Each structure stands twice: as structure tokens, then as C-alpha cells.
Amino acid sequence: MRILVIGAGGVGGYFGARLAEVGHKVVFAARGAHAQAMREKGLTVLSPAGDLHLPEVQILSDLAEPGTFDLALVCVKLADTEAAGELLKGIGAGPGTAVLSTQNGIEGEAILGRVLGRDDIIGGATYISAHIKEPGVIEHVTPHARIVFGELSGQETPRARAILEAFSSAKFESELVGDIETQLWRKFVLLAAFSGACTLRREDCGAIRDGEGRKLYEALIRETVAVGRAKGVPLEEDFEGKVMGNIDRLPAAMKPSMLIDLERGKPLELPWLSGAVARLGDELGVPTPASHEVAEGLADKVKGSA
Secondary structure (H helix, E strand, C coil), rough: CCCEEEECHHHHHHHHHHHHHHEEEEECCCCCHHHHHHHHHHHECCCCCCEEECCCCHHHHHHHCCCCCEEEEEEECHHHHHHHHHHHHHHCCCCEEEEEECCCCCCCCHHHHHHHHHHHHEEEEEEEEEEEEECEEEEEEECCCCCEEECCCCCCHHHHHHHHHHHCCCEEEECCCCCCHHHHHHHHHHHHHHHHHHHHCCCCCHHHCCCCCCHHHHHHHHHHHHCCCCCCCCCCCCCHHHHHHHHHCCCCCCCCHHHHHHHHCCCCCCCCCHHHHHHHHHHHCCCHHHHHHHHHHHHHCCCCCC
């Protein structure tokens, strides 16, 4: 399968490298020092699942004729989603290209759909902690790496089954589901709460789990679940408890990507995480004081700072 990975950070770099490892033709859309290091030294992945080095990596901007792709994995930050869609339009990826969003939040699919057309889009959620350790090097932290994906229509299509077959040979877990919206919200509840609590308090998982930050984390979970249910998402009755306990199984040193971005002075995905919960809560009449606390407490960091 010919695969375009838009964004070669922790998520895109890891999954793209694992797909290339088993023989798929992977092209990365990357930029800056990371892209230059990949050109010169290839791409290295440090991982509990086994380290990997790809000595030669194809960068999209280096190709004279990009051609068509069977699959485009959109792995950019949410602020760059529209630009990723425009990139796909600009290179003429072709009507046969499936566009799978692996982004955080619950709005990436809709943004891509407005640019490319909803029928081209496949929803996806990833479960992985990985980041760029240095240019050309991806560090995978957690023992697991998983993609859950599905057609927005809920149907099991030939293209979705082909993607599952391609994923199944690589060193990560994959699952094709019929109700991807629910799966996106299941991850969103966890991510919005974990990233919001850790980033506002500047604390890692262990500090949040064992300290005062746990109260904030649990309040953020309750609010996000309430907003999801108000939108009609069928989250099970005991879902809050299940998610609250998840933090006890994570590595103490684990940090959400939003906290890592804050520490590095990079822009935050806040408007699409706790900010989205606060915004949707206001629209639906659901009180979200904890989400507002996070959104307002980090508002001056959204555009990044040193």
C-alpha cells in the first residue's frame, strides 16, 4: 500500500515507520530540522516494541511527482488540519485516496471533510505516547500503540478492510469499528481530562494521580462525559469510573503531548480539548467550570511561548 503520512512527529513518525518496516511505501510530509535530519540520517524509532532505523526516508517535498496514494494518515496538530487538507488537494492525491485522521479531539474529521468532502474521510483514534526526542528520532514511551478507526458512515467498506489488512502486519494494534464517533468521544474524555489537568498544573501523571490534581482530573472527566451525552453520544453509564481509574495504570512519568508542547514553548491544542468541552458545554447548557478553568488558565499559551 502507498501511504502518505502528513506530520512525522510522535504519532505519524511511529506509525509511519512501523508501516514502512513491513514493506509499505511510505512518504512523509515533514518540515524543518526534523525533515532535514530524516533526509540525511533516516528515521530512528526508540520503542519498547523494538527499536527501528529506516536508513532512507522519502519526504513529500523532495518528490518531483508525488502521484496518488492509497491512504493518507493525517497526524498533524489540530491547528494545522485545514492546511493538511489543502495539501492533499494541492498534490491531487486522487479520489481513491482514503484520508484517515489520527488526531486528537473530535473535530479533525469535520474540518478535513469541509476541505476534501466527507466521503473521503475515515475517523481514527490513536492510543500511544510518543514524541520527537531529537530531529530524526522518535521516542515511543508507552508499551502499547494502537489505532482504532472506522468509516464515518458506520459501514465496513472494502477500503477500510484493506487498511486493516495493511495495519495488521505492523508492530501496533489496530481495530476496525462500526461506530467511530463513540470511539472518538471515548478517547476525547480521557485526553481532554488528562491533558487539561497535567498541563494546567505542570505535573506528570504520577503527580496528578497521587496529589491534589486528581480532583481536577476527575471533574474534567465528569464534564466531558456530560457534554458527550448531551450531544447524543452513547457513553455507558459507568464510563466515568472506568476512565478515572485509567490514570492508575499509566506510567508515573508519562506526560500528555500538550504539557510537552507547553514545556517546549510550542502552541497548544487547548481550543480543541478543554476549550472544546467548555465551548460545547456553553452551547448545550451543560456546566463545565473545570474545563473553563483550564481553558482560561492556559489561554495565553495557546500560541506558544518560550
